[in-house]
Amino acid sequence: MSTLNIALVGNPNCGKTALFNQLTGSRQKVANYAGVTVERKEGTFTAPSGRTVHVLDLPGTYSLDALGADEIITRDACLGQIEGVAVPDVIVCVADATNLRLHLRFVLEIRRLGRPMVLALNMMDAARKRGIEIDTAALERELGLPVIETVAVTSEGTKALITQIDRATPSAPPINAVDIDHNETRRILSATVVMPTRTAKTDDALDRFLLNPWLGIPLLLFIMFLVFQAVFTWAAPAMDAIEASLAWLGGIATQPLADGLLKSFIADALFGGLGSVLVFLPQIIILFFFILILEESGYLPRASFLLDRVMGAAGLTGRSFIPLLSSHACAIPGIMATRSIPDLRERMTTILISPLMTCSARIPVYTLLIGAFLPNTQVFGVLSFQGLVLFGMYLIGILSGLIVSWVISISRREKREYPLLMELPSYRFPNLKSLALGLWERAMIFIRRITGIIFAVNTLLWVLVTFPGKPDGATGPDIDYSIAGRIGHFIQPAFDAIGFNWQICVALIPGLAAREVAVSALGTVYSVAGSDDEIASQLGGLISSQWSLATALSLMAWYVFAPQCLSTLAVIKRETNGWTYVAITAGYLFTLAYVAAFATYQITLGLTS
Numbered sequence: 001m002s003t004l005n006i007a008l009v010g011n012p013n014c015g016k017t018a019l020f021n022q023l024t025g026s027r028q029k030v031a032n033y034a035g036v037t038v039e040r041k042e043g044t045f046t047a048p049s050g051r052t053v054h055v056l057d058l059p060g061t062y063s064l065d066a067l068g069a070d071e072i073i074t075r076d077a078c079l080g081q082i083e084g085v086a087v088p089d090v091i092v093c094v095a096d097a098t099n100l101r102l103h104l105r106f107v108l109e110i111r112r113l114g115r116p117m118v119l120a121l122n123m124m125d126a127a128r129k130r131g132i133e134i135d136t137a138a139l140e141r142e143l144g145l146p147v148i149e150t151v152a153v154t155s156e157g158t159k160a161l162i163t164q165i166d167r168a169t170p171s172a173p174p175i176n177a178v179d180i181d182h183n184e185t186r187r188i189l190s191a192t193v194v195m196p197t198r199t200a201k202t203d204d205a206l207d208r209f210l211l212n213p214w215l216g217i218p219l220l221l222f223i224m225f226l227v228f229q230a231v232f233t234w235a236a237p238a239m240d241a242i243e244a245s246l247a248w249l250g251g252i253a254t255q256p257l258a259d260g261l262l263k264s265f266i267a268d269a270l271f272g273g274l275g276s277v278l279v280f281l282p283q284i285i286i287l288f289f290f291i292l293i294l295e296e297s298g299y300l301p302r303a304s305f306l307l308d309r310v311m312g313a314a315g316l317t318g319r320s321f322i323p324l325l326s327s328h329a330c331a332i333p334g335i336m337a338t339r340s341i342p343d344l345r346e347r348m349t350t351i352l353i354s355p356l357m358t359c360s361a362r363i364p365v366y367t368l369l370i371g372a373f374l375p376n377t378q379v380f381g382v383l384s385f386q387g388l389v390l391f392g393m394y395l396i397g398i399l400s401g402l403i404v405s406w407v408i409s410i411s412r413r414e415k416r417e418y419p420l421l422m423e424l425p426s427y428r429f430p431n432l433k434s435l436a437l438g439l440w441e442r443a444m445i446f447i448r449r450i451t452g453i454i455f456a457v458n459t460l461l462w463v464l465v466t467f468p469g470k471p472d473g474a475t476g477p478d479i480d481y482s483i484a485g486r487i488g489h490f491i492q493p494a495f496d497a498i499g500f501n502w503q504i505c506v507a508l509i510p511g512l513a514a515r516e517v518a519v520s521a522l523g524t525v526y527s528v529a530g531s532d533d534e535i536a537s538q539l540g541g542l543i544s545s546q547w548s549l550a551t552a553l554s555l556m557a558w559y560v561f562a563p564q565c566l567s568t569l570a571v572i573k574r575e576t577n578g579w580t581y582v583a584i585t586a587g588y589l590f591t592l593a594y595v596a597a598f599a600t601y602q603i604t605l606g607l608t609s
């Protein structure tokens with residue numbers, strides 16, 4: 001059976017990736033701002049004729065004229081000049097029906113390439129809602145192209161689009177030498193589109209409020225603050241329920257077993273280790289719930305504008321905002337999103353500081369320590385004190401990032417070359433189905449991490465804390481004689497000044513692979529060391545009785561800075577093409593981590609003794 005190659009092109013934020021996901025069933029990132037897709041993505045589906053269709057999703061671009069990287073990629077992809085990528089048999093040009101004035105120009109540019117093409121008139125739902133009337137048949141005639149109305153968030157029109165693409169041999173459109181002319185765009189628009197007299201009323205009203213010079217930034221801070229309160233308070237009942245079920249299940253699972261290795265493995269490594277991380281699933285889902293809503297609503301590019309001045313003081317621009325905000329979910333997509341920053345220095349600075357943003361893998365560590373060591377009291381009767389501290393941890397991460405960036409900028413003489421020019425998309429109510437799917441996917445990624453890397457590293461750790469057993473006649477606890485116990489005791493002196501005991505040292509080593517592993521590792525170490533029926537869903541209780549407050553705060557300070565994530569370092573190597581930035585990042589972050597933990601430990605000791 002023959003195959004067909006198609007490429008999705010269009011202006012940024014017109015719904016190419018949403019359409020790509022509909023066609024191929026993939027779940028590539030979609031969000032309501034320009035520049036979400038930074039890398040070409042490929043997928044396939046089977047057309048009704050039985051042909052396999054290869055789909056190429058491309059970064060959005062405003063025109064083919066300019067010489068930016070995105071424009072070149074798009075043009076080369078359309079003409080089949082990218083190595084390893086087939087010439088598209090059909091170009092699917094996607095245009096936002098609510099913004100045809102802008103998008104039609106690009107359609108005409110693509111048409112000039114003289115390749116077979118189809119126009120997907122996307123966002124038809126939004127266009128209808130705003131009362132924009134488009135005469136599709138007239139548009140087809142004017143352009144000499146098939147035009148299909150689509151709604152890429154609900155799959156409306158996807159079938160019609162597939163049928164159109166699947167037609168035997170799509171033909172190239174007529175080449176019209178003058179069609180780049182603005183007059184041509186205007187002429188086609190007036191022949192095919194009736195705009196309502198007043199448009200985008202809601203957008204303007206909301207912007208007057210959210211972009212207000214006085215209200216804007218306080219509102220932004222307030223939104224962020226609410227998110228972190230919610231992460232702490234809403235998650236609490238679900239976390240308690242998971243903890244209780246794990247304790248119950250653990251009891252059932254280990255009861256029939258005789259004391260021995262199997263029982264120790266199930267109790268200590270599985271329930272003690274992995275269970276202690278699973279408990280944080282609700283918090284992670286709540287955080288992503290807010291991040292997804294912020295991404296879809298259209299608020300993020302506005303926040304970039306609001307923060308442009310503030311970030312300017314730190315030597316950055318508003319462009320760094322979205323990459324840095326994404327880093328709060330995970331530094332990896334954040335670092336990849338820096339590709340949309342044209343200024344190389346700014347991009348490298350953003351990459352260097354993105355590991356300082358509090359990624360979701362730190363939530364288990366912070367929550368464990370905050371929950372165990374700080375009082376669960378209310379501030380002003382409504383705010384959770386623990387939630388406030390968590391918010392504080394996020395602020396410390398952001399402030400440290402801005403300070404580091406400011407220090408880097410001191411050495412920079414020349415002026416900013418790229419003023420912040422960003423399109424403000426329309427506000428949009430998030431599609432509930434995609435929101436639910438997005439959260440489901442996050443939950444699965446977290447669970448896959450637990451059953452994948454965290455399980456692997458933790459099982460290895462269990463082996464290391466269990467073997468070799470205690471020699472005959474020895475008196476100390478078993479774990480002291482194990483390999484891990486010996487390693488922990490061996491390196492502990494280096495961490496004495498920052499208050500880490502040997503158990504923390506043992507947990508930090510596997511925690512280098514991924515941050516949450518440190519929690520499961522502590523769970524396993526304390527579980528093995530403790531009596532057998534103490535399952536580390538009570539890890540918090542255990543450490544609160546064994547560590548000083550100074551040690552706990554010092555570990556939190558360590559976690560603000562320490563670059564304990566191999567995947568982040570790997571992606572920095574990939575994005576910067578070399579080891580230099582990896583070495584700089586790891587070096588400066590470990591140094592800061594040690595210094596911050598040292599100061600925190602010594603000061604807290606001084607105050608509490």
Ligand SMILES: Nc1nc2c(ncn2[C@@H]2O[C@H](COP(=O)(O)OP(=O)(O)OP(=O)(O)O)[C@@H](O)[C@H]2O)c(=O)[nH]1
Pocket residue numbers: 010011012013014015016017018019029030031032033034035036037038058059060061122123124125126150151152153154295296428
């Ligand atoms: N209401 C509505 N929203 C849509 C439709 N198609 C896409 N969206 C939303 O529009 C926004 C942009 O969609 P994307 O698919 O990320 O756009 P893109 O063209 O891939 O953008 P870049 O990758 O930045 O070039 C997202 O918020 C989508 O949920 C549609 O037909 N109707």
Ligand SMILES: [Mg+2]
Pocket residue numbers: 016017018029036037058059060
């Ligand atoms: Mg995209």
